[in-house]
Amino acid sequence: MSASDLRVTVDGVKLRCVLDPALVLGQACGLKLALGLTRVFETWLPRSFWQVLDASEMLGSENQQGLHPLALNDWTALRDGTDAGSWTLRWVGDNLAESQLRGSAGSDDSLVERFEWHAEALQSHQTKPAARGWCHGFDPVAGAHDALALSAALDGALILCRAPDAEAAPGPVEALSGLDPPPRLLAESDATSLLAAERAFVRQAIAAAGLAALLQSVQHVCAVHALTLPPDADASNDDTQDPWQRSRAWWYRL
16 A cells, blocks of 8 residues: 555544424425534434424424425335434433433433433523414424523533524524523624634635535524533532523624
C-alpha cells in the first residue's frame, strides 16, 4: 500500500441535535432531512414524535392538520421496515427498554429519568389550555414540550425547529414563554457571543451534509437551547424541585 492509498479518519464528538416533531413531520422532506442530519449531528427524536406518529395511524393523516401525509407515510414505512437497532437516530421512550441511546457520550441510564423529571415539571408552566385531542389537529407548541425536556436533560442540547414565518417564534419558544426569564433571541447582527459562533458552525455543518438547499426550501428554520441550572449551594438538591425555576433558554434563526 502506498502512502497515497492511506486514509486516516478521526471521529470527534458530534453536536447534539433534538428534532422538533413539527419540523420532521410537517414537511414532505422530513425523513430525508432527519437522516441527512445524522451525518453531522448526534440526532435525537423526542417521545412526542412517536406519539404523533401513532396518532396519525389511528386517525388517518387527513385528520392531522399541520402534518404532511408524505412525511407520515415515510416515517411509518421506515419504522415498520427497519430494525430499531439499525437506526442512526436516538430517542427517549417511556422507559429504558423503549429508548435508543446508542452509547451516546454522557447519556447514561439516568437520562430517561432526567427527561421524565423535566417533562413533568414543564407541564406546570403551560400557559395555553391543553389540546382537546389529536383529532383536532397537531399543536406545535404542545408537541415541543418533549423536545424541550430532552434538550434540558441533555444539558441544553440544540433543538432544530421551524417558525411559522419570519416574525413569529417557533413552537419550542412559545412553549417556554411562561418562564422567567423567557427565551432570549440572538440578533442576526450579533457576532460576539458563543451562540453566534455556534450558529456559524451549525450553518457550515448543514452545508457540509448537503442539506443547504433542502433546509432553504423549508424556510424559517430556527435553533433553540433549553438549559436548567443546578440549585444554589444552600438549597436542597432533590428531585422534588422544579428544574425550570432556574432555567435559561436562547434561540436564533438559521
